[in-house]
Amino acid sequence: MEDKSTNVDPIVIEHLTKDYGEGRGIFDFNFTIKKGEMMGFVGTNGSGKTTTIRSIMGFIKPTSGHAYVNGKEAYEHASENTKHIGYVPGEIGFPDLKTGTNFLKSQAEFLGLKDMSYANELIKKLQLDPRANLKRMSKGMKQKTALVSSLINNPDILLFDEPTTGLDPLMRLAFMDIIKEEHKKGKTILMSSHMFNEMEDTCDRVALINNGHIIDIVDMKDIRNRPVKDFKIEFNKKEDYEKFKKLDYKIIRDQVEYNQVTVELKKEDTSKLFNDLKNYDVKFFSEVKYTLEKYFKEILLKKENKNV
Amino acid sequence: MNIIEVEHLTKDYGSGRGVFDVSFNVQKGEVFGFLGPNGAGKSTTIRHLMGFSKPDSGDTKIFGKDTFLKYNEILGKVGYIPGEIALPQGLTGWEFIRMIQDLTHIHNEEQLNKMLKLFELDDITLKGETKRMSLGVKRKLAVVTAFMSDPDVLILDEPTSGLDPVMQEVFINFIKEEKEKGKTILLSSHIFSEVDATCDRIAIIKDGKIVSQFVANDLKHATTKFYKIDFAKDKDYKDFLTKYSNNKALKILNKDDKDSWVFISTEDKDINKVISILSPYEIKEFTNKKESLEDYFMKFYKEDKEFGGV
Numbered sequence: 001m002e003d004k005s006t007n008v009d010p011i012v013i014e015h016l017t018k019d020y021g022e023g024r025g026i027f028d029f030n031f032t033i034k035k036g037e038m039m040g041f042v043g044t045n046g047s048g049k050t051t052t053i054r055s056i057m058g059f060i061k062p063t064s065g066h067a068y069v070n071g072k073e074a075y076e077h078a079s080e081n082t083k084h085i086g087y088v089p090g091e092i093g094f095p096d097l098k099t100g101t102n103f104l105k106s107q108a109e110f111l112g113l114k115d116m117s118y119a120n121e122l123i124k125k126l127q128l129d130p131r132a133n134l135k136r137m138s139k140g141m142k143q144k145t146a147l148v149s150s151l152i153n154n155p156d157i158l159l160f161d162e163p164t165t166g167l168d169p170l171m172r173l174a175f176m177d178i179i180k181e182e183h184k185k186g187k188t189i190l191m192s193s194h195m196f197n198e199m200e201d202t203c204d205r206v207a208l209i210n211n212g213h214i215i216d217i218v219d220m221k222d223i224r225n226r227p228v229k230d231f232k233i234e235f236n237k238k239e240d241y242e243k244f245k246k247l248d249y250k251i252i253r254d255q256v257e258y259n260q261v262t263v264e265l266k267k268e269d270t271s272k273l274f275n276d277l278k279n280y281d282v283k284f285f286s287e288v289k290y291t292l293e294k295y296f297k298e299i300l301l302k303k304e305n306k307n308v
Numbered sequence: 309m310n311i312i313e314v315e316h317l318t319k320d321y322g323s324g325r326g327v328f329d330v331s332f333n334v335q336k337g338e339v340f341g342f343l344g345p346n347g348a349g350k351s352t353t354i355r356h357l358m359g360f361s362k363p364d365s366g367d368t369k370i371f372g373k374d375t376f377l378k379y380n381e382i383l384g385k386v387g388y389i390p391g392e393i394a395l396p397q398g399l400t401g402w403e404f405i406r407m408i409q410d411l412t413h414i415h416n417e418e419q420l421n422k423m424l425k426l427f428e429l430d431d432i433t434l435k436g437e438t439k440r441m442s443l444g445v446k447r448k449l450a451v452v453t454a455f456m457s458d459p460d461v462l463i464l465d466e467p468t469s470g471l472d473p474v475m476q477e478v479f480i481n482f483i484k485e486e487k488e489k490g491k492t493i494l495l496s497s498h499i500f501s502e503v504d505a506t507c508d509r510i511a512i513i514k515d516g517k518i519v520s521q522f523v524a525n526d527l528k529h530a531t532t533k534f535y536k537i538d539f540a541k542d543k544d545y546k547d548f549l550t551k552y553s554n555n556k557a558l559k560i561l562n563k564d565d566k567d568s569w570v571f572i573s574t575e576d577k578d579i580n581k582v583i584s585i586l587s588p589y590e591i592k593e594f595t596n597k598k599e600s601l602e603d604y605f606m607k608f609y610k611e612d613k614e615f616g617g618v
Contacts, residue, residue: 045448
């Protein structure tokens with residue numbers, strides 16, 4: 001009954017629970033990642049992101065519920081599934097080998113891979129020196145080596161646990177470019193990160209995890225195509241500020257001490273705002289971007305208020 | 309008064325790696341930002357300041373004392389968060405905290421409890437073995453142990469990497485408070501918003517050498533603003549280009565004929581003129597892009613290296 005490997009979603013999580021006691025762990029997780037979809041995981045430290053990713057890798061036996069990879073139970077088929085999954089762990093521990101080259105070659109051998117051309121392409125893109133001693137590698141070099149190793153055999157599913165933590169901004173961009181390309185190729189991807197902007201740029205959906213529970217899964221389309229916009233306006237003169245406040249705008253933030261207001265308006269009303277502002281002495285004018293971070297903060301706030 | 313001094317520090321690891329003639333100082337009550345790409349020499353410099361490594365030439369001092377030779381005299385006054393956390397094996401969180409307290413001979417329970425509360429480490433977590441802790445929790449433990457003796461000097465090597473956004477905010481606020489108390493802080497970081505929020509002066513290191521050093525405020529008060537304007541109608545876009553390609557109030561930096569948008573820069577004083585100019589047009593989107601610390605730094609970060617494959 002269990003083998004449904006044709007036409008199934010690459011990752012299916014059903015009522016997955018891993019209870020470590022004292023309220024730690026993950027509880028009743030449910031989600032599906034469709035083929036070619038990229039899903040993001042955000043959440044506070046210790047909220048259960050890594051536990052979920054490790055469950056999909058089959059490293060952890062669930063207390064109850066299931067994690068399926070290509071229709072196969074993750075824990076029971078862990079070794080079989082490995083060949084279809086590229087994985088970059090949050091904390092990288094390399095085997096006892098001398099250099100990056102040794103490690104990448106051993107990975108290739110394990111996977112029965114002879115063609116190293118894709119690995120070399122990635123090495124070039126990441127400006128990685130694979131001859132360096134594994135033990136002496138800096139954090140950034142270790143991450144690069146781990147990323148190359150995870151993609152070496154072109155697997156269909158990619159699991160990245162905070163792949164960009166500790167990287168400098170340029171390296172972060174190089175990493176994200178590679179991940180975006182894999183996404184374009186139709187890979188199924190799950191990535192955790194603390195950087196909301198990384199998620200915004202890349203993910204199709206993002207799940208918010210808090211204290212072992214999935215609080216919300218948002219479709220990024222809804223964040224990107226929000227029908228309203230927020231603008232922050234600061235006036236040079238107090239009387240302009242007072243006058244503007246009498247107009248029919250929805251003011252969502254008012255900072256009297258700076259003669260500053262933030263208004264929310266429909267996208268198509270932007271021109272109307274410009275026309276109105278023509279008659280005022282404006283000191284500062286800027287759109288306040290609606291971000292994934294803001295969205296999640298609102299959700300957490302609502303939840304807290306409910307609990308009080 | 310200079311609390312932290314780095315004078316002509318050189319440590320040559322060969323093949324162009326290491327730090328070369330690095331000099332800077334941090335004054336009492338100052339937050340000094342130390343930025344640079346991975347592998348540029350930030351941690352090497354910091355490790356010399358902690359007395360872990362002997363310079364080839366030059367020296368590093370804290371409170372006027374050589375950090376390599378007088379390591380023991382300085383230890384208790386310096387809080388240090390390493391870039392990579394390696395905790396000793398087989399200890400619980402509590403045992404680790406007690407071990408560090410014994411090493412520094414400082415047992416400040418009031419400060420310890422304050423830190424544990426601030427960074428949300430509870431008793432259940434600390435009773436667990438450190439090797440079972442998640443990366444984020446280990447990071448929090450490192451933060452708490454660095455600050456639990458209430459030291460006068462803080463040396464922080466990418467302290468918030470791996471912390472969640474909530475904790476990053478807590479951390480930034482904490483640094484600001486410490487600064488107000490007169491603490492001297494050296495902060496290495498890749499996260500521009502936190503450097504922006506806390507640092508008085510900034511140095512950038514690249515390939516082992518300091519390439520730029522400046523006062524943070526000079527950058528913060530840039531009066532040039534950048535905006536992207538999406539026109540709803542192509543005819544508006546074309547009209548705008550014909551009329552304002554040569555205008556004193558704004559400069560067109562980039563445009564896209566296909567999607568009808570322009571990217572402009574303008575001075576703060578000209579914003580009223582720009583609003584008047586735009587008011588007759590139907591505008592789909594108006595976004596501003598800050599000239600941030602990040603834009604400034606990215607050019608220092610860029611480099612090209614190639615090492616051949618496997």
